Amino acid sequence: MKNILLLGLLFTSVFSQAAHHEMGHMHSHEGHMHEQMVEGKSLAVDPQRFDNFVANLENSKIAVISVQGMVCDFCARGIEKTFGKDTSVSKIDVDLASGKVLLAYPASAEINRADIAQKILNNGLNTTDIQVLQQ
Amino acid sequence: MKNLLIIICLVLASTSFGRPISYVGGHTLMANSSSQADNIYWHYTPDIKYSLGVDYQKDKISDELFASARFTYLLNRKNTATSQRNLYLKTGVGLNKDSHFYGLSGDWETRRLFIGFSAKQQSGQGYDLFEQRVKLGIAPYLGDYGDLHTWLMVETKKNDLDDQRITYPVLRLFKGGALIEVGYHRKTNWDVHLMYRF
Numbered sequence: 001m002k003n004i005l006l007l008g009l010l011f012t013s014v015f016s017q018a019a020h021h022e023m024g025h026m027h028s029h030e031g032h033m034h035e036q037m038v039e040g041k042s043l044a045v046d047p048q049r050f051d052n053f054v055a056n057l058e059n060s061k062i063a064v065i066s067v068q069g070m071v072c073d074f075c076a077r078g079i080e081k082t083f084g085k086d087t088s089v090s091k092i093d094v095d096l097a098s099g100k101v102l103l104a105y106p107a108s109a110e111i112n113r114a115d116i117a118q119k120i121l122n123n124g125l126n127t128t129d130i131q132v133l134q135q
Numbered sequence: 136m137k138n139l140l141i142i143i144c145l146v147l148a149s150t151s152f153g154r155p156i157s158y159v160g161g162h163t164l165m166a167n168s169s170s171q172a173d174n175i176y177w178h179y180t181p182d183i184k185y186s187l188g189v190d191y192q193k194d195k196i197s198d199e200l201f202a203s204a205r206f207t208y209l210l211n212r213k214n215t216a217t218s219q220r221n222l223y224l225k226t227g228v229g230l231n232k233d234s235h236f237y238g239l240s241g242d243w244e245t246r247r248l249f250i251g252f253s254a255k256q257q258s259g260q261g262y263d264l265f266e267q268r269v270k271l272g273i274a275p276y277l278g279d280y281g282d283l284h285t286w287l288m289v290e291t292k293k294n295d296l297d298d299q300r301i302t303y304p305v306l307r308l309f310k311g312g313a314l315i316e317v318g319y320h321r322k323t324n325w326d327v328h329l330m331y332r333f
Contacts, residue, residue, distance in 0.1 A: 007200075017329070042216025068214040068215055068216055069215070069218070069219040070213075070217060071217065071219050071244055071245055071246050072219075072244065072246075073278065073280050073281070073282070073284055073309065073310075074154070074284070074309045074314055074332065075154055076280065077158075077311065077312050077332055078157065078158025078159075078161055078332075079158075081158065081160075081161070082159075082160075093280075094280040095280065096246060096277075096278070096280050097246075099216055099217075099281070120184065122158060122159035122160075122183055123158040123159075123183075124156070124158065124183055124209075124212065124214075124219075124326065126214045127215060128216075131305060
C-alpha cells in the first residue's frame with residue numbers, strides 16, 4: 001500500500017511538471033532583432049528567447065549556431081563549460097527545443113567560425129550553420 | 136555460491152548506461168549501489184572519441200575490493216537535428232584482481248525517447264560471464280535547459296549464469312551536471328546510480 005502511495009505521489013509531481021512546461025506565452029515581436037535577415041537567410045530562432053538573450057546586451061555581436069545531436073540537457077552541459085572558458089564570450093544560451101546555441105561577443109571581437117564549430121564538435125555535436133548579427 | 140555472487144556484483148556494479156564519454160576535457164564521477172556491491176567510477180575525456188577511467192568496487196557480501204582501469208571508445212555516432220545515436224566499445228582490466236571485461240553498448244535518443252543496449256563479456260579467475268541488457272525510456276515532459284529532467288524507463292537484463300531474464304522499472308532524474316537513476320526488482324532489490332559531470 002505504501003509503495004502504491006509513493007508511486008502515486010511521484011506520478012502526480014511528474015505530470016504537474018509536464019503541465020507547467022506545456023503553458024505558452026504571448027509576445028509582440030514587432031521591430032525585434034530576430035527579424036533581421038542574416039547573409040540572405042532569416043534567423044530560425046525562438047523569437048522570445050532571442051529577445052530575452054539580447055535584452056541587456058549593448059554593442060555586441062550575436063552568433064546563432066545551429067547544432068545537430070543536442071537532445072539531452074545533461075550532455076549539453078559541456079557547451080556552457082567549453083564556451084565559458086572563452087573570455088571573449090560574454091553570454092551563452094542553450095536552446096534544446098530549437099537546437100540553437102546563442103553566443104554574445106563584444107562588437108569589436110573577431111568571431112572565428114572554425115573555432116566555434118570545433119568547440120561544438122568537442123562536445124560530440126555537429127554544427128550545421130553559424131549566423132552572426134551585429135547589434 | 137559466494138563466487139556466483141561476486142561475479143554478479145562485478146557485472147551489476149560495472150554496467151551503466153550513463154554517458155561513458157563526456158565533452159573534451161570533461162570529468163565524470165559515478166557511484167553505484169546495489170544489494171550486492173558498491174562502486175565508484177571516475178573517467179576523463181581527453182578526446183571526443185574515447186575516455187579513460189578507474190573503477191573501484193566493494194563486494195558487500197565477501198567484503199572484497201576490486202580496482203580496474205577502463206577504456207571506452209566511440210565507434211560510431213550519428214547526429215541529426217532531433218536525435219543522437221551512439222555505439223561504444225568498452226573494456227576494463229583488473230589492477231589488483233585477475234579480471235577483465237569487454238563489451239559493446241549503444242543508444243539512440245531524442246528529447247522524448249530513449250533506447251539503449253549493452254552486451255558484455257566478463258572474465259575472471261575460473262569464470263566467464265556474458266550479460267545483455269536493454270533499456271527503453273520516455274520523457275513525460277520536455278524540460279528546458281537547466282530544468283529538472285525526468286525519464287520513465289524499463290530495463291531488462293539476462294546473464295548466462297543466472298539464466299533468467301529480469302525486467303524492472305527505472306526512474307532517471309537529472310538537473311545541471313547531476314544525475315540520479317533508481318531501479319527496483321524484488322530479486323535484486325534497489326539499484327542506485329549517481330553521476331556528476333564537471
